[in-house]
Amino acid sequence: MENVWFNPEGYQRTSKHLQKRCLELLLSFATPRGRLLDVGCGTGNALLFTDKQNIEQYVGIDISKDMIAFANLAHAAPNVRFLIGDFLEVSLDQFKRFDNAICAACLHWFIPREQDVINKLSALINPGGYLFLSCAFGFDYVPSERAVQEQVLMEIRKKYPCITEPVVFDDFRFNRASIISTLHDFEIIRSHRIEEPVQFKTFEDFKDWHLGSGSVVYGQFEEHARDSAINDYYQKLYQHYYAGRYSTAYSTGLMLLKKRMV
Template sequence: MNRMSQNIYDNEHFYKGYTKIRNNKLSYNEMIEMPIMKEELPDIKGKMVLDIGCGMGKFIQYMLELNPKQIVGLDISNNMISYAKELVDDERVSFVVTDILSYETDIKFDVIVSCLAFHYIEDFNLLMKKLNKLLANDGILLFSTEHPLTTATKQKENWSHVESRFNHYKLDHYFEESARPIEWLDTEVIRYHRTIGTMMNTIIDNGFIIERVLDTGNTEMSLKLWDAEDIMKVNHRPPFIVIKAKKY
């Protein structure tokens, strides 16, 4: 059994709380992650695209503006797929309720994208093998995931309140690669911590050339729209890492 089957988004309490956060135009997704993902997205005109952990379909909605041939959106959550189907009504898009490690298809995708889903998958090596199999030759993989500097700590309180509220972020147990349960929206959520080196080498070992690695900091949008405290938090620690790789 793979841990991608952890389906917190079909918990109604969690789902309602999450959709409220995700629909906030000042969220980390909108201010920090999405601008980088959009900037690094390769040309998808006329291409076959797979979106893993597509959630509410917001990135698919954006990608449709770029004239892909077809987009397949995967998500483990029935709630998420139902939301995405209401948001996106386009004959070029199909949705499948499944996790990536269980997904089977004869399609070879030109581009695979994933927004903040891979830290829920325990076996990163198996994941990369699967993605290589699904990609066409010279296909592009672009994904964001929680930054290993943020998933490392095992302490419930992540910030050391010295001098100012977000002056020091705790970094401990960095080299201990294992599950990192956290409490989020009154629900236990299991993420998996792996080092930056493990991530990079696993991608390379499974037939990819890494083209770009971006530690996500503040963007023009966040600097313009966030308050000073939120800006300080991101200045002190990167919430996400975005990686772009090419199958060879």
């Protein structure tokens, strides 16, 4: 299966509309300056929306070597550095503290270790520095999405051998209380919520959109069965969408945070 989050071309294709628009909006909340850290940087798209003259040093981290290879080609510069690895495992001791950091469309993938991510970011950002944060939020008006995904998942799990407990992407969404309690080292300067329906013209568009959340499903099956299981999952889910029984939406929270003075 092509996992869009580890394939740079697929990621660029899928993220070119909503995700890039959200990233551009997030980075418009303030002007990133000085030393900038980008957690889950992917293909380095944040550099498209920052004034490079204001950036003394940029350090991007992503777990995918393919994403980083793409980013290195697209954004090569003397003051730009990309690292491969899990943010929670990578040592950044060789760098000075950062003036700003970005964690865009990334924090929810660390659940249940999201607090560890915020704590590490807090330790890496200078007091008074900004954190540009966006993450998946629970839906307020599309309650059927989770129910249909769970229904389809359980049908697929009966057909293929599983290695984990059932999980759907909604388990990786935050609500207002959970995200605020996680951010105790930061002051919220600005917040914005985007929640809007997403429509699909073809099955390929539908599959592209769901590849990220589908990776949550993919890992639940034994390796030899994963491709068949996830393909069946997409097909069955699309049947519900085509019949009008399933709707989906993009729901994300954008926040500009300021590291509290010690």
